Amino acid sequence: MKAYLDNNATTMIAPEVLEEMMPFLTHRYGNPSSFHSFGGEVMKEVEKARSRVARLIGAEPEEVFFTSGGTESDNTALRGGCSINPLRSGLLVSMVEHPAVLNTAKKMMRDGTPVGFVPVGGDGLPDMAALAEMLVPETGLVSIMTANNETGTKFPLAEVAEIVHPSGVLLHTDAVQAPGKMELDVKAMNVDMLSLSAHKFHGPKGVGILYVRRGVDLPPFIVGGHQESGMRAGTYNVPGIVGMGKAAEMALEELSAVAGNMKAARDRLEEGILESCPGASVVARDSDRLPNTCTVLFKGVESEAVMTILDMEGICVSSGSACSTGEIAPSHVLTAMGIDPMTANTAIRFSLSRYTSGEEIDVLLDILPGIIEKLRRISPYA
Amino acid sequence: MWNYSKKLMEHFMNPRNSGQLPNPDGRSEVGSPQCGDAMTLDIEVDDDDRITDVRFMTFGCAGAIASASALTEIVKGKTLDEALSVTNEMVVEYLGGMPEEKFHCSVMGHEALEGAVRDFKRKRNTVRKHLEAMFRDLSWDSAGVLGGTPPGIAHVHPSRVLLEFPGDPGEGAVEAVSRELSGRVGRTVEVKVKR
Numbered sequence: 001m002k003a004y005l006d007n008n009a010t011t012m013i014a015p016e017v018l019e020e021m022m023p024f025l026t027h028r029y030g031n032p033s034s035f036h037s038f039g040g041e042v043m044k045e046v047e048k049a050r051s052r053v054a055r056l057i058g059a060e061p062e063e064v065f066f067t068s069g070g071t072e073s074d075n076t077a078l079r080g081g082c083s084i085n086p087l088r089s090g091l092l093v094s095m096v097e098h099p100a101v102l103n104t105a106k107k108m109m110r111d112g113t114p115v116g117f118v119p120v121g122g123d124g125l126p127d128m129a130a131l132a133e134m135l136v137p138e139t140g141l142v143s144i145m146t147a148n149n150e151t152g153t154k155f156p157l158a159e160v161a162e163i164v165h166p167s168g169v170l171l172h173t174d175a176v177q178a179p180g181k182m183e184l185d186v187k188a189m190n191v192d193m194l195s196l197s198a199h200k201f202h203g204p205k206g207v208g209i210l211y212v213r214r215g216v217d218l219p220p221f222i223v224g225g226h227q228e229s230g231m232r233a234g235t236y237n238v239p240g241i242v243g244m245g246k247a248a249e250m251a252l253e254e255l256s257a258v259a260g261n262m263k264a265a266r267d268r269l270e271e272g273i274l275e276s277c278p279g280a281s282v283v284a285r286d287s288d289r290l291p292n293t294c295t296v297l298f299k300g301v302e303s304e305a306v307m308t309i310l311d312m313e314g315i316c317v318s319s320g321s322a323c324s325t326g327e328i329a330p331s332h333v334l335t336a337m338g339i340d341p342m343t344a345n346t347a348i349r350f351s352l353s354r355y356t357s358g359e360e361i362d363v364l365l366d367i368l369p370g371i372i373e374k375l376r377r378i379s380p381y382a
Numbered sequence: 383m384w385n386y387s388k389k390l391m392e393h394f395m396n397p398r399n400s401g402q403l404p405n406p407d408g409r410s411e412v413g414s415p416q417c418g419d420a421m422t423l424d425i426e427v428d429d430d431d432r433i434t435d436v437r438f439m440t441f442g443c444a445g446a447i448a449s450a451s452a453l454t455e456i457v458k459g460k461t462l463d464e465a466l467s468v469t470n471e472m473v474v475e476y477l478g479g480m481p482e483e484k485f486h487c488s489v490m491g492h493e494a495l496e497g498a499v500r501d502f503k504r505k506r507n508t509v510r511k512h513l514e515a516m517f518r519d520l521s522w523d524s525a526g527v528l529g530g531t532p533p534g535i536a537h538v539h540p541s542r543v544l545l546e547f548p549g550d551p552g553e554g555a556v557e558a559v560s561r562e563l564s565g566r567v568g569r570t571v572e573v574k575v576k577r
Contacts, residue, residue: 300441301441302418302441302442302446304443305394305443305444308383308444330418341418342418342420342441344418345418345419377400378397378400378438379439379440380411380420380421380422380440380441
């Protein structure tokens with residue numbers, strides 16, 4: 001591999017994170033729930049990790065519940081949030097949510113939950129007027145992501161909260177793409193629930209959290225033992241939890257140091273592409289975006305074809321195309337923004353991390369223009 | 383990444399017969415609104431209804447581009463009927479297989495071929511229709527180069543016709559028919575004389 005530019009899909013595990021995990025994959029295998037101190041000592045590490053994650057998002061440790069990842073957290077928030085008050089079982093989600101939220105909402109709708117999908121504008125931001133209108137007395141929960149995984153657009157959660165909270169509606173946010181790329185503060189964002197996934201910020205896969213504001217009477221996620229105050233049963237994924245704790249600490253510490261570098265590198269990549277590839281345009285370029293993400297539309301060139309050649313060259317990116325995933329329709333995010341399906345099929349997403357090197361961007365800028373040119377020559381739409 | 387065969391990748395990276403013909407005998411533009419792919423296909427056909435040249439342009443994934451390339455290789459030199467009997471499965475087999483989820487990407491090529499053949503036949507019918515009208519009513523021949531007797535129609539092609547004259551037609555007759563026919567059809571149609 002020559003360039004890994006797909007960090008919104010997953011990130012490399014930080015060496016420091018792996019180092020802190022290793023004892024719990026080897027000799028410190030005790031069960032944190034055990035009576036004996038061999039296990040009890042491990043519980044201290046779980047609680048340390050909880051505090052570190054709480055600090056990352058400005059929460060109290062007891063408001064943080066470990067899960068198996070972002071998808072479980074989203075499922076739990078949506079299903080749990082809509083079941084607190086039977087008179088307020090309605091759900092509203094934006095049309096550009098991650099499938100973990102969107103498909104959960106669709107399933108709940110099929111099962112009888114009143115669900116509404118909030119439209120977005122051409123800038124990718126949710127239509128606040130539509131949201132306000134869609135709120136009805138039966139609405140119990142609104143779920144709007146913190147930043148979009150495809151476009152990087154940041155959503156104004158505090159403004160959303162101002163609209164939904166006066167009606168006594170709970171607000172959940174999928175913040176999976178945010179850590180290490182923007183400041184997170186559950187109080188400033190004014191959210192009641194928030195989902196994170198460790199592997200999106202250099203932690204291990206298979207672990208995440210759901211923040212639940214104190215006072216929100218969420219039902220237990222998974223029933224069994226008494227772990228996580230009875231909220232989420234199942235033996236602790238100790239190596240994962242410890243790794244997530246370290247990754248959270250690093251994301252917070254390095255945010256101020258690396259966010260600027262990441263944005264500079266992203267902007268160089270973006271400008272380099274716009275200069276060298278005729279017909280290229282950046283999606284939501286003028287919106288407030290995460291510093292690591294950019295999605296580019298390459299006029300007349302289907303993105304799976306581009307990705308196939310990039311892959312042969314050892315460059316990892318991802319796309320909004322239908323064909324690359326075996327889906328029948330192109331990106332729901334881009335089409336919700338009013339981009340036609342054919343144009344959405346030209347979208348390539350580049351996503352950086354704090355470990356992305358200048359050489360990786362050089363390699364891409366070296367190879368990409370030739371690929372676009374080659375494919376434009378045989379395209380009827382170039 | 384899809385598990386693409388070596389041969390498919392080779393056709394994707396080095397597509398055969400890409401581009402467009404300057405004066406195609408048949409051209410089609412097809413698209414799949416569902417997944418947003420699209421392509422054009424041009425054919426050149428000889429007087430025996432045989433495809434002598436074929437070109438494609440594709441907006442689509444590696445599977446779609448390779449399938450179009452393979453299809454052009456398969457149908458080149460075949461008669462129109464033979465070409466239309468080429469199935470999607472034959473294209474996939476020619477490429478050494480394709481992931482099942484990608485089969486739909488290869489369907490577009492066949493639709494494009496059908497469209498190009500349809501366009502060829504439509505153009506040919508237009509030429510025949512005009513030619514028959516011209517020979518039914520010779521009032522356009524004010525100079526009388528045909529001497530009041532229309533020639534027989536031996537073969538019609540979108541860009542040329544083969545005519546059978548009762549006697550030896552003068553240069554003027556061939557030229558006059560070609561000029562009148564081209565004017566009616568809206569593009570140059572060559573007139574040849576069957577000896």
